[in-house]
Amino acid sequence: MDNKKQQTGLQKAQQILTKYMGKIAGNKFLLTLRDTFIMASTPLMIAGFAIMISSVILDPANGLIFGAQGLHLGQLIAGGSNKAWLASGFAKELVKLQGVFGLVSNGTMNLNAVLIVAGFAFFGTRRFFRSNKEPIMVSLYALADFFIVLPYNYTGTTASGKTATLINTLNPTFLGQDGIFTGLIMAGLTFWIFNVLQEHHIVITMPDSVPPAVAHSFESLIPGAAAIGMSIVIASIFGAFHTTLPEAIIAGLQKPALAAASTPFFAEIQILTQPLLQWFGIHGTSVWGPIDGLTWNINDNENILGKAHHIYTTLFMNFSVVSSGTLTLGPILAVLIFGKAKDQRAVAKVAIAPGIFNISEPTTYGLPIILNPIYFIPYMLSWQTNFWIAYWLTKAGLIPIIVNNVPWTVPPVLSGLLYSGSWTGAAYQILATAMTIALYMPFVKINDSINEERAAKIAAGEDVGPSMKVKAQ
Template sequence: MASEKLNKFQMKLTKIMGKIAGNKLLLSLRDTFIMAAAPLMIAGFAIMISSVFLDPTGIIFGNSGLHLGSLISGSEKAFLVSDFAEGLRTLQGYFNLFINGTMAINALLVVAGFAFFGSRRFFPKNKEPIVVTFYALAAFFITLPWTVTTLDTKGNEVTINGIVNSNFIGQQGIFTGLIVSGITIYVFNKLIQKNVTFKMPDTVPPAVAKSFESLVPGVVTLAIFVIVAGVLNGVFDTSLPEALLWLLQKPALAVAATPLFAVVAIVSTPILQWFGIHGTSVWGPIFGLTWNINDNENIMGTAQHLYSTLFMNFTVVSSGALTLAPIIAIIIFSKRADNKKIAKLAIAPGIFNVSEPVTYGLPIVLNPILFIPYLLSWVIPFFLGQLLTEIGLIPIITNNVPWTVPPILSGLLYSGSIMGALYQAFVIVIVVILYMPFVRVANNLANKLD
C-alpha cells in the first residue's frame, strides 16, 4: 500500500516537475549553472585541500582538531611560527589561486553563460549568441563599483579609484549578473529583430558585417546600463550590485529583531542558494551582528543561547545534510550513470562538508525537482536540533569547531556529547530517505527527455 502511494506521488511529481523543467528561463539558467559547474568543482577540491590539509590552525594541525602542530613543535604557538607552518601557508596560497580563477569569478561565468544560453533559447534566429555574451560582460562591468576602500600602512581608511571591487565578480555579484545579462539578452536581440542595425554591403566579409551590425544594438544596450550606473552613483553614491545586495539585506536586518529570525534565515538561505545566490553574501553581515555574538557569549560561558552560527553549523552545514546525504541518496537510488559519477567525485570534498561539487555538479541549483529536498535538508535538521536541545537531549553548542570537520565527528566535538554524533548520523539517514523519491522522479524525467 505504501509502495503504491509512493509510486502515485512520484508520477504526479514527475508530471508537475516536467512542466516546470520545460520552462525556457529555467532551462537557460540550468544550462548556465551546469556550464559553471566544472570550475566550481575544481574550487571545491581546492577549498578542501587548503582548509583541511594545509591550514596550520585547521582540523589536522590545530588544537581544535588532531593537535599535530603541537605534537610536532611542542606547542601550537611554537608550531605557528615554525618553517613547516610557513610552508603550509605558502601551499595554501597556491591552492587559493585555483579559487581565484574559478569561484572568485563565478559571477562572470554566470553572465557569460546566461547571455549565451538565453539568446539561444529565446532568440534562436540569432546565429551569433556569442556577441550577446560580449555585450553582457561589458554591461556587467559598467554596473560594478570601480572603487575599493582599504587601510593604508598607518591604519587609515583610504579609497582607491579605478579598481573594480572584486567581491562583485564572485558570489556576491551573481544576482546582479543574472539581471544585467537578462536585460542585455532582451534589448540586444529585440533590436536585431527589428533591424535596428548598420547594413553593410554584400562585399564585406560576413564576420566583419556581423561585427558592424551589432554596433547600434550594442550602443543602446550599454547606454541603458551607463544611465543606471550614473544615476545610482551620482544620486545615491552606490552601484547596482551594492544596491541590490542592500535591498536583500535590509529585510533580513529587520527580521533579525523578531522571533521569526531563525525561521526566515534557515528557510531563505537555501532558497537564495538554489537561485545561485550565496546565502552567506546576504546573511553573513546579519549573523555577524546577531548569531556570531551569541557564539562568543556561549563560548565564554556568559550566556546559553540556543540560536547561534555554531548551532547552524552543527545542525546543517557540518552535519552531512548538504553533502553526504544527497551523495549517498544518488549512489543508492539513482539509475543514471552520469549522476552516480558526479556523486562519486563529490564524496571526498563532501566528507569535509564542501558542498559545491554537489550543489553545482548534479546540479541542485535551479533544479526544480531537487528544490524541495534541498530546502528541507536545511529546515528539518535545524529545527530537529532545536527540539532535541530544548528537551535536553543535546546540550547548548559552546565549542568552536571548524566547519570542515567531517559529520558525526563534528557532532561529537560541537556538543561534547555522544548525542551530538548520534544526532548527525540520524540526520544523514533522514535526509537520504527524504531525497529518495525525488531522485527517482529526476531519473524518470531525465529518461523521458533523453
C-alpha cells in the same frame, strides 16, 4: 493491503509531481539557467578540491591533519606546544602553500558572477533566439554591461586594519557570489535587447564581399550600443541615489532581516531565506553574515566564555546544517543509492570527496540543485528539519550547548563530536544525513523519470531543445 495502498498512493503522488515538475523543468528560462550553472560548475569543482586541500590538509592552525582540533600532528612535531608549532618554519611554509591553492579560487569561485554573465547571455541567445549564429558576441556585450553597473568607489579595509575609501577601483566582491543576481539581470536584459534589434534587422549590413567575421562585428554595433546604453541608464539612475545596482540588491535583501532578533522567529527567517537565496544562486552567508555578526556571533562568544547558554548561534547553525551532511553527503548519497541518471551519478562521484569536507559547490552547482525545481523541496525541507530537530534535542538536554569553535570543513560525525564534546552530537549528524537522504530519495526518482521521458523523446526524434535536438533514424 495497507502496504499496497500506501505504495499506490506514493506512486500516484510521484506521477503527479513528475508531471508538473516536468513542465516546470521544461521551462525555457529555467533550462537556460540550468545550462548556465552547469557550465560554471566545472571550474567551481576545481576550486572545491583546492579549498579542501588547503583547509583540511594544509591549514596548520585549524586543519584536520595539523590543527589543534584535528589530529594534533602539528603539536606532536613541535614537541607538544601548539604555540611553538604555529611559530615553526614548517607551519609557515604550509601557510605559504595555502596561498598557492588560494589562487585557484581567485580565478574560479571569486569570478563566478563573470562566468554566469557570459554563460546566461550565450545560452539565452541559443534557446530564445536561434537565428543568431554568433551568441558569443552577446556574451561579450553582456560582460561589458555587467561591468558598467558595478561599484567603482567603495570603502574597504587596508592591510594595517584601517578603513579607507577607494576611488575608481572595482569592488571585487561583486565579481563572485555577491554579483550573480546582478549578472543574471544584466545578461538577461542584454541578450533580449541585442537579439530583438537584430531580429528586426536594426543593424549595419555589410556587402557580401566582406569576410563573415568582419560582417558579424559590424552587424553587432547597433544592438550592442543599445545594450550598453541601457546599462549606462541603469548605472546613472542608481548613481543619482548614491548607490549601484548590486549594492541596492544586497541592501534590499539585508534590510528586512535587520528587524528580527535572536528569537525563534529570527531563526526561522534565516533557515527559510538562506537556502532560498542559495537556490537562486545568491550566497546566503553574504546577506546573513553582517546580521549574524551583530547577533548570533555574540551569542557564540558568550557561550564560549561561559556567560550564557544560547542555542541560536552561528556555531549551532554549522553543527546542525552546514557540517551535518545536509548540504553535501545527504544529496550525494541519495543520488548514488537511488539514482539512475548517469550524468547525476557521475557528478555525485566527483562531488563526494569535497562533500565529505562540507564543500557544497560541486553538489549545488553540479547536479545542479541551484535553480533546479525538482530539488527545491528537499533542499528547503532538509534545512528546516535538521535545524529544528537539533534545536529540540538541545532544548531537551540530549545534545549539549554548542561551545566549541570547529572548522566547517571537518567531516560530518567527527564535527558533531567536536562541536558538542559528546557522542550525542555525532549521533545527531548521522541522523541528519539519513533524514536528508530520505527527503531527497523520491525527488531523485522523479528526476530519473523525467530523464527517461526525455530520452524517449530524443529516440523518437522530437525537439527537446537546441543542445538535445536529434533526427529520427
